[in-house]
Amino acid sequence: MDTTTADRVCIVGAGPAGLVMARRLRAAGIPFDVYEKHSDVGGIWDPTNAGSPMYANAHFISSRFTSGFYGFPMPESYPDYPGWRRILDYIREFARTEELYEHIRFNTAVRNAVREEDGNWRVTVGQEQRLYRALIAAPGVTWHPNTPEFPGQDTFTGEIRHSSTYYHPAEFADRRVLIVGAGNSGVDIACDAAANAAAAFLSVRRGYRFLPKHVFGLPIDVFINQGGQPPAGVSVPEDPSALIDALVGDLTRYGLPAPDHGALESHPIVNDQILHYLAHGDIAAKPNIARFDGDTVHFTDGSAEVIDLVLFATGYRYGLPFLDEDLFDWHGGRPELYLNIFHRTIDNLYVLGFIEFADAAYQRYEEMAQLIAIDLASTGEEKQRFTNLKKEDRPDLRGGARYIDSPRHASYVEAHTYQNALSTIRNGFGWAPLTDETSTRR
Structure with a gap:
């Protein structure tokens, strides 16, 4: 058991969501570790990863012009709709350029995470246990197939x-x-x-x-x-x-x-x-x-x-196998979270990426990650204000839009309404918006 002071944050997963989360914590000066069960970054985009749903002819459904990370556009040499090989290369080049590899432990699955009485998280990785002051789950949403049953x-x-x-x-x-x-x-x-x-x-x-x-x-x-x-x-x-x-x-x-x-x-x-x-x-x-x-x-x-x-081709179940499911209230197979990010009553538990919208994901993920960093960096009255938001704030994230009543759409938000909700909170805590100029180390 690691008995050092639990002053670090644990990020589970080094796919795109985990990478931008790491970038936001580093920018905020918050120490952290990233655990990735596979041998490299990329998540589902590496078909050699066991359980990856990737197929040979898979391409982005959003174009390269809207799909890149902040401050790191996809190369001009890429076609309008890149295939998985280019996307995987792009994600790994992003991690190299942003010097994120040094923060990641590969081939290291988080087996279990339990919240202690003092509020810290006891995280089991391999045969080792470590204490963390907060847990951020960024495991991706296409690892647990949903398979129907029919008569006969x-x-x-x-x-x-x-x-x-x-x-x-x-x-x-x-x-x-x-x-x-x-x-x-x-x-x-x-x-x-x-x-x-x-x-x-x-x-x-x-x-x-x-x-x-x-x-x-x-x-x-x-x-x-x-x-x-x-x-x-x-x-x-x-x-x-x-x-x-x-x-x-x-x-x-x-x-x-x-x-x-x-x-x-x-x-x-x-x-x-x-x-x-x-x-x-x-x-x-x-x-x-x-x-x-x-x-x-x-x-x-x-x-x-x-x-x-x-x-x-019947979709996937949301899963957090390293956490007790009873920690969450589940609706339509999705955990109920404030802004689809924050546990409402466990103040140091976050989930990044459990959301659906009609927009490219990577910049939206980083805007979500910035709010996690704001919460983790807050102290005193500001921290209490954020805690109260998690418990009490219930904004309309659909902007009055009507969506199909299905499990797939249980966590669906209208992209512009959602961005506005995130920016309102960000501005309320005095943090600057993310831009291509301010989000990169280069």
Whole structure:
């Protein structure tokens, strides 16, 4: 047992969220240690990490123009939508440039973290225990697959896997493949199946909206966030749903159900390639599964298909396996947290990254990390003021927006409303906003 004074902060995870958390604590002069169970930084973006959901053709759904860290833009040589190899290189170059490697213990999993009576955290790493004054969990959200159950599933003679086990299109060769779920990874993998399987099918329970990656030659996030203009003489609808409908057309033509929500009421599915494959008959849309029977999958519309391989692209459960689940109140599989960051009653427990929004993540993560640093650096009256906020403040983080009632959207926020909430607190404590100029060591 390490008996030194517990004056340091423990960060669990050296993915993008853990890295920006480390940068914010260092900037605030707060001593810390980072523990990473894998051999290098990068988290899910390294497919050699056990449990990584990465697949060969994975790309960002936000463009390189909006996806970088503060003060560390993605290289101009990168394409609009970088693949995982470039993203992994970029994350590691960020960690090297920011000199974060020296703060990280690799190949070191946090086995357990228990809060002592004096408020400190007893953290077990390997065979060692250490005391910390605060615990920040930044483990990522795509490590614990969510796998549904359907009637007759145990009779199925084919193969059933979660999409987290998928890596290469060669896995589909000469097989009749069913992808279940139309999230971003689901439709990406469905495109691989369309191009490589003997027959491919995509099962969707409800109507989705599929956003094109480019609008008038610009990445869609650049067009929306930076005020892109249509060509002269082209009128663009102000309503986002009408704009997407105009660009994409009637999805029912492809056998898909009509969208059951507005464009801003669900996590965006940024993929128009799937519509290309549907339009060419390389993949067929199917409704939800009704039951399995031997080698056959039956669907709720009465149709059936002989299938060799089913991939459940059905998302992930949030998990903090090194903490007692009873420490949190869970809603829709998500822990209830102030601003999706702070435990409301355990004053030195933080979770970074358990949030969903229609925006690039890395700068938002660092804005969240700055608030953690503010809390940890506060003393006296300021510290008490922050503690009271955690207990009592319940801001509307959705800005009046309505989102689909699903576990995926339980922690969903409207990005601009959320940023404003963070900045209000930051300004109230007299801290400067993060900028490209002030956030880097270079």
